[in-house]
Every structure is written in structure tokens, then in C-alpha cells.
Amino acid sequence: MKISILKNYLNDSIQQVYKAISSRTTIPILTGIKLDVNHQGVTLTASDTDISIQSFIPVEDDNQTVVQVEQTGSVVLPAKFFVEIIKKLPSQEIVMEVKDHFQTFISSGATEIQMVGLDPEEFPILPAIEGNQTLSIPGDLLKNMIKQTGFSISTHETTPILTGILWNLEDNELKFTATDRHRLATRSAQLNGGDVKFNNVVIAGKTLSELSKIVPDQNTLVDILVSDNQVLFKIENVLFYSRILEGIYPDTSRIIPTSYKTELIIDTKKLSESIDRAYLLSREEKTNIVRLQTLDHGGIEISSSSTELGKVREELDVVDFKGEPLRISFNSKYMLDVLKVVESEQLMIAFTGIMSPIVLKPMDDSNSLYVILPYRTNN
Amino acid sequence: MKISILKNYLNDSIQQVYKAISSRTTIPILTGIKLDVNHQGVTLTASDTDISIQSFIPVEDDNQTVVQVEQTGSVVLPAKFFVEIIKKLPSQEIVMEVKDHFQTFISSGATEIQMVGLDPEEFPILPAIEGNQTLSIPGDLLKNMIKQTGFSISTHETTPILTGILWNLEDNELKFTATDRHRLATRSAQLNGGDVKFNNVVIAGKTLSELSKIVPDQNTLVDILVSDNQVLFKIENVLFYSRILEGIYPDTSRIIPTSYKTELIIDTKKLSESIDRAYLLSREEKTNIVRLQTLDHGGIEISSSSTELGKVREELDVVDFKGEPLRISFNSKYMLDVLKVVESEQLMIAFTGIMSPIVLKPMDDSNSLYVILPYRTNN
Structure with missing residues (x-):
């Protein structure tokens, strides 16, 4: 393998695939990035077995020569050193040549690097994703759906299935669900065309948050292919493979109340700031418990207290109030995660009793729904 | 004590004194910030016994009423909660009132806070600094001197005196010295007027870096008073007290070579980038060892190697080269710290042999001098 390549293209691709490198891997070959050169361009691949990322650099882009291929071939290079040194090379032009025993020579300006390469044959082969059913989703919508549900996943490895986000697709409606048994977030979106459908596709929240970082901010379409145990995301020149989590995702529909005894409509920002102040104190108690109470003269009271530090209490106007008076305690951190x-501008908070799940729904947005379980307290 | 006070003034002062709060203190009263109200204004004080910071908020500033004093008095409030909640209060106007048992009531907009206060009598009394000899130094110069020497202090508590920066003042020349026995940094500055002089004043590097954060960026004069075991910095409305470290600072003059066998003048940025690349590899070996070698045809070679990863090698032009050829190894992290x-634009590197200290001097700047001890290696 011998090529000449532009630094910014190589650097961008390395940054993309590097997200699949795990610092905790015990498999030496997986600490490396694989480079495959053919006459179409250079393909970089990195994998931690759960996710694999592939990025392709074409020989030409925007009528500019990006890669000059003198000899095709492959090599695996030590990822951490590779990612850092390429970024800092002095010239845009980088020459790379693989010699005997995968010794790789990289030069740029007056800098010469000799890197101990590994045998590309040892690198795991990426899964073949069968099926011609492709789902297309705008990149910014996908990122938003991940952000608006991902915070509710479980971080405990004792229930691995709950560390993922559940994907369901039916009648062109894609729905994300995440829960850690104390709270629940769901977000739906109507997609255009196609008759793809699936259910119980669960993808690790951590993986989706890595995916979010690769999806560009401008409106790019992400193509998604789902197989039995793998999902593949295609974003421009990047292929992102993820394992689908094994197991059956629990039925969460029953924990969402369908009728309410108390309904409030509140300004989102004001509620958020108010709960944030009460949270500051509750956090010092390590409980995060904050109390919400309806007031006789209208409005609500948000409060928290700490034996050591004191009390925070404030009144808040509501836009609308229907139903019975109420006094309920909850984890303010969970509430703030939703409000974020x-x-x-406004949201509805609905209650069916002090021991029943609290429902939060943004106004003018029927696609999102959040549930928080209340705390059992005696005051 | 009962006052009404503007949020931004209170917040700024809290942020300033909060830097003296140690999260590791075992003395309950020192987890608090003391407020003293008299008819001139409010004084906030925080201390971790090594450093104490006092900030004064006058009743009037810029023809604006900042504090309205209804009743004078004092209280100590829990620092961490206080600093966070004040920042997030909804209105500019904050009313504070201390009632029985130092219970403190704070209100702002619709927010009401009750804080468990402590007895201000328990708060340590700040040291009285005797002496009418005041040293004045422009704030940006002081910050620069701290930055340009502070990185060379020792972080090992086994030699406490070396965790400080040595201050000497003689003939209006203020000189800072810092060393961890492997490297040395000195920086001098000529000050105006006065006949103040002192030597062996050693102030903890950590303390001076906290002080740096309080000194404003615009050109403010900092007044400095030195007593036997304390130093006081006056910056506008802030008083910053620091303990002087006990012990005699070692004589460092003998480790600075006065004649050289090899002298190089090099472009600072080019050298820095070149060593940074070699450092990346040396860091993976956990040694940071980089080699500098003069070349027969002029210029120098910077290189490093790692058995596992490979080699980095590059040639660098020099502006001037005097004396004998040389091949020397050193800790590249120490070199980069200096270059930063x-x-x-250019600096001189001078050598007296492969086992002797390396001297670095910025060109056009006779106020700074850096020394790095070389590594003993066999290649």
C-alpha cells in the first residue's frame, strides 16, 4: 500500500471511526484502525465488536484530488497515536507507505514517522446486513429523537435491555421509548413513504449518542437498515454498524395513566427555573426530593427542605388548572431532565394521585410524552 | 442583620471569596461564608486557614444604591448552597434577614429561602498584617509572572517549600523562582519607586493560581503587603490573605550554567510543534523522552521512539548555531511547558554537555530564564 492523501480528509475520517475505539478493549487488533486502499479510495474501519464504524475517502471530491493511489493494500495502525499525530502533521500532503511486516512509513513536510502496523487479516469482518428495506430519516430529526429519550435509559447493567432505546416502526410512525423503571420517555415521528415495519429493535443508548455525534447538523438523510441482530446507519460516506440488544423490551403502555385527576398547564421555562432552585437544596440532601403542591388561591408551590441547610419555597402561576388539589413529591433531577x-413554551403536567405516575406532555406537540414515578413520602 | 442587595454585586463577591472554600475542610465553620453588614456596606469572608479572601460591597457604586441596610449584623451561611442559589434567584433585588439562632431568610421575586446560619463569632479572625511598606504591581504583569513560573513548582508534598514560588525583591527588581528539582523557571520584573525589599518569601503555587483568577484582566494595580508569615494582596474591593510557606528555599543559582558549549537560536512555534509530535509518541511509552541532535549539514533533528508503536523523526532549521555538535535527551513535557x-518568536537553547542542565532563554526578553535537566540515556 502506498498513497498520498490530504490531511483534512484523513483527519475527518479518523475522527469519525475513532468513536468506535474502546479504551478498555483487551483484543490488541481492536486498538487499531484498519485502512483499505483500492483505486476508488481509502476505507477506514474501527470496531469494539458492539459498534463498528467505516468511513470512505474517495480519490476525488469536489473536483479535487484527495487521494493518489500508487499501490493498493491494507494495514491496521495503532488508533490513539494515529488519531493524534495525523492532526498535528505540518503539511496538508501526507504520504503513507506500508513496507515489510506492516511497518508503515508516514511523511509530511519534514516529519517522518515509522509506525508498527498490524496484519489486516486479523481484523474482524463487519456483519453483512441482509434486506433491501431501507428506512430514511432526516439527520436532525434522528438526533432530536435520541436526545429527547436517551436521558431516560437505565445505566445499570443488571437489566441490559433497559440500557437501550426501543425502536418501533408501524404505519410509517417511528417511535422511541426509553425507561429505567423510575421514568419513561417516548417520542414519535411520522416518516415519509415506504412500508418498512419492525418492533422490539433495541439499540444501546450509549451507541445512539455516539451516532448523534457523527450525524451532521445540516439536514442530511440517514438511511437505516435493520436485520435480526444488527442495524446499519448510512450517513454520507460513513457506515455505522450497531448490535441490537438481545431480549424482549418490557411493555410500558400500562404504566402510562390514561385519565387524570389533576391537570396543570405551566410555562416550561418558569417551572424549570423554579424546580432548579429547589433541586439545588434537595441535591445537598442526596435525595433530589422536591414537592409540588396546588394552592387554594390558584397557582402551585414548589418546595424542598434539608435539615442541615434550610428550606426553599416558591409560588408559581399556572396557565390552567383542572381537577382536584394535590401535594406530591418527586425526583427533581428526573423532572429537570425532561424540562431540558x-x-x-408550555407543558401539561397531569396526576392521578400521589402514588401514581406523573405525566408530562409538551403543549402543541403530540409526539412526546414523559412519565415520572412520584416518591412515597409522608409529608 | 437585615438588608436589601443587588443580585449581581452579591453574586460577584460570593464568586470571589468562594475560591477560598476548601471542599476537604473538616472544620464546619469554614464550609461557610461570613457576612458582616455595617452602614458602609457588606463584607464577605471565606477562609481555608491557608488562604482567606474578603470582598467588600459598598452601599453605593456608580451613583447606584447597591445595598440598603435596615439593620447591621453578621452571620455565616453554608457556602456551596449559598453560591449556587444566589446565582439562580429570579430577581435583581434580594432581601436578606437574620432572625433567631442565625436562621436567615432570603427572598427574591416569588422565591423564599430559609437558610441554617452559623454563629459568626466562631469564624476565625483574619491575620493583622503589620507594616506600612506597600508594593504595587500591575495586575496583568503579576498574572503573567505567575503563569510563566508556576508550572515548574513541585507537586510533591514531601518538600513543601518547593510547592511554592519564591519571591525576591531588591533594588526594585521583583523576581519569581520555581523549581521541582528537575526544572527551574525564573521571571523578573522592574517595578516603579518604593524601597521595599524582601527575600525568601515563598507562596504556594496553588494559592497564586487562585489569586490569578481574581485579578481582573484590565490593568488594575495590585497592592501587596508582606509580613513575617503572611502576605496580603489588595485588588480593588478584594483582600486576599495567604500564608507564607515555612522553611528556607534552596539556592538555585548554582544549577544555572553560566557558559555554554553549544548554543542554538530557534523559532519558538516551529520547535514547539516539532517537540509536540515527538512527545505524542514518547507519552505512550510513559517516559516523555525526546532526543535533540545537531546535524552535520546544519539544523537539528528531533526524534522519539517506542518499541510498541514506532518512531517519529524530523529535521528543523535553526536561526543560529554556535559551538560543538550535540545529542541530548530530555523530558519533552517539561520542554513543552516552557515553550507554551x-x-x-525566537528562543535560545544552550547546552554545556549531555549531563548538564539545558538553558532556555526567550530572545528579546532578558527577564525570563528556564532550565531543564537532561535525561541520562545510553543512546
Whole structure:
């Protein structure tokens, strides 16, 4: 293998695939990035077995020569050193040549690097994703759906299935669900055309948050292919493979109340700031418990207390109030997590009793729904 | 104590004194910030016994009423909660009132906070600094001197005196010295007027870096008073007290070579980038060893190697080269630390042999001098 390549293209591709490199891997070949050169361009691949990322650099882009291929071939290079040194090379032009025993010579300006390469034959082969059913979704919508549900996944490895986000697709409606048994987030979106459908596709939240970083901010279409145990995301020149989590995702429909005894409509920002102040104190108690109470003269009271530090209490106007008076305690951190991702100016909070799940729905947005379980307290 | 105070003034002062709060203190009263109210204004004080910071908020500033004093008095409030909640209060106007048992009531907009206060009598009294000899130094110069020497202090508590920066003042020349026995940094500055002089004043590097954060970026004069075991910095409305480290600072003059066998003048940025690339590889070996070698045809070679990863090697032009050829190894991290703070475009590196200290001097700047001990290696 011998090529000459532009630094910014190589650097961008390395940054993309490097997200699949795990610092905790015990398999030496997986600490490396594989380079495959053919006459179409250079393909970089990295994998931690759960996710694999492939990025393709074409020989030409925008009428500019990006790669000059003198000799095709492959090599695996040590990822951490490779990612850092390429970024810092002095010239745009980088020459790379693989010699005996995968010794790789890289030169740029007056800098010469000799890198101990590994045998590309040892690198795991990426899964073949069967099926011609492709789902297309705008990149910014996908990122938004991940952000608006991902915070509710479980971080405990004791229930691996709950560390993922559940994907369901039916009648062109894609729905994400995430829960850690104390809270639940769902987000739906109507997609255009196609008759693809699936259910119980669960993808690790951590993986989806890595995916989010690769999806560009401008409106790019992401193509998604789902097989039995793998899902493949195609984003421009990048292929992102992820394992689908094994197991059956629990039925969450029953924990969402369908009728309410108390319904409030509140300004999102004001509620968020108010709960944030009460949270500051509750956090010092390590409980995060904050209390919400309806007031006789209208409005609500948000409060928290700490034996060591004191009390925070404030009154808040509501836009609308229907139903019975109420006094309920909840984890304010969970509430703030929801309020952070709600984009509507107002939201509805609904209750069916002090022991029943609290429902939050952004106004003017029927696609999102959040549930938080209350705390059992005596005061 | 009962006052009404503007949020931004209170917040700025809290942020300043909060830097003296140690999260590891075992003395309950020192987890608090003391407020003293008299008819001139409010004084906030925090201390971790090594450093104490006091900030004064006058009743009036810029023809604006900042504090309205209804009743004078004092209280100590829990620092961490206080600093966070004040920042997030909804209105500019904050009312504070201390009632029985130092219970403190704070209100702002619709927010009401009750804080468990402590007895201000328990708060340590700040040291009285005797002496009418005041040293004045422009704030940006002081910050620069701290930055350009502070990185060379020792982080090992086994030699406490070396965790400080040595201050000497004689003939209006203020000189900072820092060393961890492997490297040395000195920086001098000529000050105006006065006949103050002192030597062996050693102030903890950590303390001076906290002080740096309080000194404003615009050109403010910092007044400095030195007593036997304390130093006081006056910056506008802030008083910053620091303990002087006990012990005699070692004589460092003998480790600075006065004649050289090899002298190089090099472009600072080019050298820095070149060593940074070699450092990337040397860091993976956990040694940071990089080699500098003069070349027969002029210029130098910078290189490093790792058995596992490979080699980095590059040639660099020099502006001037005097004396004997040389091949020397050193800790590249130490070299980079120096290069980061050198402001001159070119610098001189001088050598007296492969086992002797390496001297670095920025060109056009006789106020700074850096020394790095070489590594003893066999290649």
C-alpha cells in the first residue's frame, strides 16, 4: 500500500471511526484502525465488536484530488497515536507507505514517522446486513429523537435491555421509548413513504449518542437498515454498524395513566427555573426530593427542605388548572431532565394521585410524552 | 442583620471569596461564608486557614444604591448552597434577614429561602498584617509572572517549600523562582519607586493560581503587603490573605550554567510543534523522552521512539548555531511547558554537555530564564 492523501480528509475520517475505539478493549487488533486502499479510495474501519464504524475517502471530491493511489493494500495502525499525530502533521500532503511486516512509513513536510502496523487479516469482518428495506430519516430529526429519550435509559447493567432505546416502526410512525423503571420517555415521528415495519429493535443508548455525534447538523438523510441482530446507519460516506440488544423490551403502555385527576398547564421555562432552585437544596440532601403542591388561591408551590441547610419555597402561576388539589413529591433531577428537552413554551403536567405516575406532555406537540414515578413520602 | 442587595454585586463577591472554600475542610465553620453588614456596606469572608479572601460591597457604586441596610449584623451561611442559589434567584433585588439562632431568610421575586446560619463569632479572625511598606504591581504583569513560573513548582508534598514560588525583591527588581528539582523557571520584573525589599518569601503555587483568577484582566494595580508569615494582596474591593510557606528555599543559582558549549537560536512555534509530535509518541511509552541532535549539514533533528508503536523523526532549521555538535535527551513535557509560556518568536537553547542542565532563554526578553535537566540515556 502506498498513497498520498490530504490531511483534512484523513483527519475527518479518523475522527469519525475513532468513536468506535474502546479504551478498555483487551483484543490488541481492536486498538487499531484498519485502512483499505483500492483505486476508488481509502476505507477506514474501527470496531469494539458492539459498534463498528467505516468511513470512505474517495480519490476525488469536489473536483479535487484527495487521494493518489500508487499501490493498493491494507494495514491496521495503532488508533490513539494515529488519531493524534495525523492532526498535528505540518503539511496538508501526507504520504503513507506500508513496507515489510506492516511497518508503515508516514511523511509530511519534514516529519517522518515509522509506525508498527498490524496484519489486516486479523481484523474482524463487519456483519453483512441482509434486506433491501431501507428506512430514511432526516439527520436532525434522528438526533432530536435520541436526545429527547436517551436521558431516560437505565445505566445499570443488571437489566441490559433497559440500557437501550426501543425502536418501533408501524404505519410509517417511528417511535422511541426509553425507561429505567423510575421514568419513561417516548417520542414519535411520522416518516415519509415506504412500508418498512419492525418492533422490539433495541439499540444501546450509549451507541445512539455516539451516532448523534457523527450525524451532521445540516439536514442530511440517514438511511437505516435493520436485520435480526444488527442495524446499519448510512450517513454520507460513513457506515455505522450497531448490535441490537438481545431480549424482549418490557411493555410500558400500562404504566402510562390514561385519565387524570389533576391537570396543570405551566410555562416550561418558569417551572424549570423554579424546580432548579429547589433541586439545588434537595441535591445537598442526596435525595433530589422536591414537592409540588396546588394552592387554594390558584397557582402551585414548589418546595424542598434539608435539615442541615434550610428550606426553599416558591409560588408559581399556572396557565390552567383542572381537577382536584394535590401535594406530591418527586425526583427533581428526573423532572429537570425532561424540562431540558421540552421545546414547547408550555407543558401539561397531569396526576392521578400521589402514588401514581406523573405525566408530562409538551403543549402543541403530540409526539412526546414523559412519565415520572412520584416518591412515597409522608409529608 | 437585615438588608436589601443587588443580585449581581452579591453574586460577584460570593464568586470571589468562594475560591477560598476548601471542599476537604473538616472544620464546619469554614464550609461557610461570613457576612458582616455595617452602614458602609457588606463584607464577605471565606477562609481555608491557608488562604482567606474578603470582598467588600459598598452601599453605593456608580451613583447606584447597591445595598440598603435596615439593620447591621453578621452571620455565616453554608457556602456551596449559598453560591449556587444566589446565582439562580429570579430577581435583581434580594432581601436578606437574620432572625433567631442565625436562621436567615432570603427572598427574591416569588422565591423564599430559609437558610441554617452559623454563629459568626466562631469564624476565625483574619491575620493583622503589620507594616506600612506597600508594593504595587500591575495586575496583568503579576498574572503573567505567575503563569510563566508556576508550572515548574513541585507537586510533591514531601518538600513543601518547593510547592511554592519564591519571591525576591531588591533594588526594585521583583523576581519569581520555581523549581521541582528537575526544572527551574525564573521571571523578573522592574517595578516603579518604593524601597521595599524582601527575600525568601515563598507562596504556594496553588494559592497564586487562585489569586490569578481574581485579578481582573484590565490593568488594575495590585497592592501587596508582606509580613513575617503572611502576605496580603489588595485588588480593588478584594483582600486576599495567604500564608507564607515555612522553611528556607534552596539556592538555585548554582544549577544555572553560566557558559555554554553549544548554543542554538530557534523559532519558538516551529520547535514547539516539532517537540509536540515527538512527545505524542514518547507519552505512550510513559517516559516523555525526546532526543535533540545537531546535524552535520546544519539544523537539528528531533526524534522519539517506542518499541510498541514506532518512531517519529524530523529535521528543523535553526536561526543560529554556535559551538560543538550535540545529542541530548530530555523530558519533552517539561520542554513543552516552557515553550507554551514563551512569548518571543525566537528562543535560545544552550547546552554545556549531555549531563548538564539545558538553558532556555526567550530572545528579546532578558527577564525570563528556564532550565531543564537532561535525561541520562545510553543512546
